[in-house]
Amino acid sequence: MGCGASIPNKLGGKGRKRRSVIQEVAVFLPTIRVPVATDIVHPLRGLVSKELLDRLATLRSNVVLLAEDIYHGDMAAVSELERALEEYLPVVLGLTAKESSLEASVQFSWRTLDDDQECCLTSAWYEVLSVIHMMAMLALFEANLKLIPRNGQYGIEKKVAEDSKKDVVDSLLRASGCLDYSVHRLLVQIPVQIKKSFPSYLQEGMLEAISIQALAQCVEIQLGLASECDKATLSVKRRLACEQVSYFSQAHYCLSGCDTSDSYGKKLLLFLKWKCMDAKAVAYYYHALVLDKGGEPSNHISAVCCLSAADDLLAESKRACLSFCLANPITRVPPPWGIMKNMHKKIPDVAYKKFQIYGHLFEQDKNSALQSLPDLPEFPLSLRPEGYEFPCADSIWENVDCQPQIQSLKEHLKDEDEEAETK
Numbered sequence: 001m002g003c004g005a006s007i008p009n010k011l012g013g014k015g016r017k018r019r020s021v022i023q024e025v026a027v028f029l030p031t032i033r034v035p036v037a038t039d040i041v042h043p044l045r046g047l048v049s050k051e052l053l054d055r056l057a058t059l060r061s062n063v064v065l066l067a068e069d070i071y072h073g074d075m076a077a078v079s080e081l082e083r084a085l086e087e088y089l090p091v092v093l094g095l096t097a098k099e100s101s102l103e104a105s106v107q108f109s110w111r112t113l114d115d116d117q118e119c120c121l122t123s124a125w126y127e128v129l130s131v132i133h134m135m136a137m138l139a140l141f142e143a144n145l146k147l148i149p150r151n152g153q154y155g156i157e158k159k160v161a162e163d164s165k166k167d168v169v170d171s172l173l174r175a176s177g178c179l180d181y182s183v184h185r186l187l188v189q190i191p192v193q194i195k196k197s198f199p200s201y202l203q204e205g206m207l208e209a210i211s212i213q214a215l216a217q218c219v220e221i222q223l224g225l226a227s228e229c230d231k232a233t234l235s236v237k238r239r240l241a242c243e244q245v246s247y248f249s250q251a252h253y254c255l256s257g258c259d260t261s262d263s264y265g266k267k268l269l270l271f272l273k274w275k276c277m278d279a280k281a282v283a284y285y286y287h288a289l290v291l292d293k294g295g296e297p298s299n300h301i302s303a304v305c306c307l308s309a310a311d312d313l314l315a316e317s318k319r320a321c322l323s324f325c326l327a328n329p330i331t332r333v334p335p336p337w338g339i340m341k342n343m344h345k346k347i348p349d350v351a352y353k354k355f356q357i358y359g360h361l362f363e364q365d366k367n368s369a370l371q372s373l374p375d376l377p378e379f380p381l382s383l384r385p386e387g388y389e390f391p392c393a394d395s396i397w398e399n400v401d402c403q404p405q406i407q408s409l410k411e412h413l414k415d416e417d418e419e420a421e422t423k
Contacts, residue, residue, distance in 0.1 A: 024332040025325075026147035027172070027217055028271045029140040030201045030210065030264045033130060034067035035060060036109040036118060043106045052094075052396050059088040070138070071113055078142050082135065086391075089131050094397035095124035096189070112199075114329065119199050125190045132178050132186065132388075133202065139175035140214065143168045147337070160337075165221050172214040172221075177386035179211035185390070201264050209254035213272065215383045216247030216279070223282070224338035234293075238286035239379050241339075245283050246381060248276040263328045270324040277317035282339055283376050284310040285347050291374070292354070300358040302374050307351035309373050314347050 040057045066081045073081075095102045108127040111118040146164050160168075183204055187195065200206060223240040226232040252272045260269055288306035291299050325331045336344050 024148055024334045025144070025271075026334065026337065027140050027144040027168075028213065028268065029137050029144075030206070030268055031112045031114055032067075032070060032137045032141065033110045033112050033134060033201075034070070035064050035130070036111050036120075037061070037064055038107065038109055040106055044102070047102065047105070048400055052091075052400065055396060056091050059084070059091055063088050067134075070141070075142065075145055078138055078145070082138055085131055085135055085138075089128070090391045090394040091396065092124065092127055092131070093391065094393040094400070096128060097393060097397070100397070100400065117199065119197070121194055121197055123190065123194050125186065126194060129182055129186045129190065129202070132182050133207070136175040136178035136182070136210070139171045139178065140210075143171040143175070143217075146171070162225065165225060169218045169221055172218045173383070173386040176211045176214040176218075177388040179207045179214070180385035181388040181390065183207050183211065200259050200262050203258045205254045205256070205258035206265070206268070209251045209258075209268065209272070211385055212247055212251040212254060213268075213275075215381075215385065216244055216251060216275065218383055219244040219247060220275075220279075220338055224341075227339050227342070234286060234289050238283065238290050238377070241279065241283035241286050242376050242379055243381055243383075244279040245276065245376065246378070247383075248272055248279050252276060267324070267327050267329075270320065270327050274317055274320035274324045277313050277320050278340055278343075280376075281310045281313035281317060281347060282343055284313065285343065285350070287374070287376055288350075288354070297358075297361050300354075301361050304351075304354050304358050304362075305373050307347070307354055310347045311351045314344065 038060065040060065041053060044053055044056075063081070063084045066077070066084050070077060070081055094100060095106065103124045104122050106124065106127075107120055107122045108124070108130070109118055109120040110130045146168050147160055187204055187207075219240055223237065223244060226237050226240055252269070255265070255269060255272070258265060260266060284306040288303040288310065291306065292303035293299075321333060325333050336342075
């Protein structure tokens with residue numbers, strides 16, 4: 001499972017690799033899937049031109065080569081792989097055209113980098129979905145690279161420049177857009193019998209959950225920036241905190257109809273539970289501060305109730321974080337960062353002080369209704385997935401009739417010789 005961890009360069013090498021060190025997680029991604037070398041030539045020979053066939057095979061081979069070492073790559077390696085995918089997608093997209101009748105002509109294979117789970121399906125739409133899915137996972141991986149230092153020092157406070165945090169938000173929105181497009185535009189193109197063979201991480205609910213989780217983590221970063229800005233009001237911070245709760249809750253709900261029995265699903269559920277508790281703790285903290293601005297005793301009583309809830313949620317979130325980290329694959333407990341960097345001290349301190357000030361009100365007013373935990377306010381959600389611009393099929397597909405083409409004996413023998421050389 002790819003948890004978007006930062007990998008030291010010294011772990012490189014040939015062949016298939018699994019990460020052998022325990023990593024920290026800032027942005028969670030279930031796994032990175034990479035294409036496996038596939039025979040494109042035989043199924044399409046005689047149906048499309050040799051030029052098109054060579055280009056399709058070359059572009060896919062390039063993606064296979066670049067993807068193999070991506071866990072050990074830097075930002076430059078991620079960008080190079082993203083460009084390769086963007087170049088390959090319009091060409092393979094031509095196989096999905098109804099007039100070509102080639103959608104089910106090639107068996108495409110992809111595997112997870114972590115545990116080599118392979119899925120082979122004879123569907124060009126499956127290949128297109130896998131490419132878009134990989135683009136999304138790379139965007140999440142890219143976001144994580146910017147948030148986690150790659151100097152091998154674990155447990156240190158993450159110091160990320162404001163511009164880098166804004167770049168992370170851009171990456172998260174891009175990932176969310178790719179997954180949102182996959183759910184609403186690509187899955188509908190794929191026959192039901194093909195989708196039944198999908199691995200768990202390509203389920204509709206799983207894709208939607210990761211898309212919304214990316215939005216939640218955007219708000220998490222925005223809230224962290226707001227907490228460091230003197231001009232940001234309490235109302236603004238409370239709104240962002242409440243939005244974050246809504247996003248994480250929605251992401252968790254999306255998994256309710258999914259098979260989460262494997263390690264990918266279990267790890268994602270634990271991550272969302274942990275982050276949702278963090279988000280609620282912060283939301284109740286800011287809600288308490290807003291309520292405390294009121295002049296009535298009932299306002300102060302409600303504020304203390306919110307702070308008490310925030311303190312309890314903070315303790316629960318620490319246990320949830322530990323459960324997430326111990327779940328397979330094991331990950332390191334990350335030091336608090338962003339908005340949570342200060343909340344682990346602020347929430348218990350402010351809760352204690354406010355109870356010292358207003359504790360007597362609980363004795364004076366025995367109205368249990370006033371001493372109950374108020375609901376968090378609900379706000380319209382401000383973020384949407386970035387609109388993904390799906391490319392058109394490459395112009396090389398123009399005038400391709402996909403009818404059997406007659407080869408001369410010379411061309412046929414040349415092809416056979418080239419095949420023999422590659423074996």
